[in-house]
Amino acid sequence: MARQIIHQRFISTILHRRTISTAAAVDVLQNSTITPPPPPPPPPFELHTSNPRTRTPLANQFETWLEKLKPGFTPFDVDEALRSQSDPDLAFDIFRWTGQQRNYKHNSLTYLTMIQIAVSGNRYHHAETLVEEIVAGACSGSVPLYNSVIKFCCGRKFLFNRAFDVYKKMLNCEDTKPNLETYKLLLDSLLRRFHNVNVCFVYLRGVKSLSKQMKASGVIPDTFALNMIIKAHAKCLEIDQAIRFFREMALYGNEPNLYTYCYLIHGLCEKGRVDEGLGFYKEMREKGLTPKGSTFMVLICSLAMEQRFSDSISVVFDMLNGSMSPDLLTYKTVLEGLCREGRADDAFDKLEEFRKKDSFMNEKTYKILLNGLHYTN
Structure with a gap:
């Protein structure tokens, strides 16, 4: 009998929370000069009634699941009830109601399920509340739960620091040490903030710290994690460190890929070490890997600015053979560079060859390049 009274009161609270207070609305209208509209018709049901015919579908579903959760229910029973809900708000109400019962406490399983339901249902406010409860120690943690919290926090700009609070919490607990997924989530979150050189150096310290802690804890990085570390160092032009991590890939049994x-x-090209950049380009081509268009163009321009036109033109043809087309600036860098070196005839000949090979070069681009050669010559 006591259990029935409790959950009927809880239902009334839930439904009351989802309705607009008519009394408050009338109060505002009475203090206003505007003529109040006629009051809405009374609801076709009584919120606290026990008659199933007059309940909303939401209340009926809530009532049904409370009946299924027999006294002495466990976190596994609650987890099943949560996963069975299509409405995230109803799931959250069940989560809150069960958490208020005697001799019951949510654990990492139910918190993980509720966070996943809240995020997938776009109930971010609920998820943020749950995160604060977890950080405060509302339940015993687990690695999947903490990783789920970190993933959510990394996706919300104002929760970025909270993700690292959870990470520190994991480090301080013997049973929830960070794993590879944890480090990849945090590294990816840091790299998404590498917008310019000054900001890169600020966040590079965090990348270095994570890579050291990952090694110290015995977590073996995969290619994806090492690529993020290499990218961070390369963006900050700490090339020697980037190459060192590249060499370490073989020690971990990882194979460098296109992005590496x-x-x-x-x-290397931004650092002015073009010859080494060309060496890595040849190495990747020997492995059958084709660079992205931006990588082709960076290498072509860098070689041309070093007056290495033979290598630059060779890379241009390699790019064209891969059904990719250099942009106008890349073409101008190579062709006008030849003119400045006194090789105008070669420049005009190469332009004609590029035009035949490049199916994407239109008449406008061709005329711009041709006029530029005449002017430079």
Whole structure:
């Protein structure tokens, strides 16, 4: 009998929370000069009634699940009830009601399920509340729960620092040490803030700290994690450190991929170490990897500015053979550079060859390049 009274009161609270207070609305209208509209018709049901015919579908579902949760229910029973709900608000109400019962306490399983339901249902306010409860120690933690919290926090700009609070909480607990997924989530979150050189150096310290802690804790990085570390160092032009992590890939049994080489080539060319960049380019081509268009163009322009036109033109043809087209600036850098070196005839000949090979070059681009050669010559 006591249990029935409790959950009937809880239902009334839930439904009251979802309705607009008519008394408050009338009070505002009485103090206003505007003629109040006629009051809305009374609801077709009584909120606290026990008659199932007059209840809303939401109240009926809530009532049904309370009946299924027999006295002495466990977190596994609550987890099943939460996963069975299509309405995230109803799931949250069940989560709150069960948490208020005697001799019951939510654990990491139910918190993890509720956070996943709240995020997938776009109930971010609920998720933020749950995160604060978890950080405050509302339940015993687990690695999947903490990783789920970190993932959510990394996706919300104003919760960025909270993600690292959870990470520190994991480090301080023997049973919830960070795993590879934890480090990848945090590294990815840091790299998304590498907008310019000054900001890069600020966040690079965080990347270095994470990479050291990952090694110290015995977590073996995969190619994706090492690529993020290499990218961070390459963007900050700490090329020697980036190459050192590249060499360490073999120690962990990882194989460098397309992105590994592209990050290194970009960094080396920006640093002025074009010859080394060309060496990594040849190495990746030997492995059958094709760079992205931006990597091609960075290398082509860098070689041309070093007056290495033979290598630059060779990379241009390699790019064209891969059904990719350099942009106007890349073409101008190579062709006008030839003119300035006194090789105007070669420049005009190469322009005609590029036009035949490049199916994307239109008449406008061709005329701009041709006029630029005449002017430079």
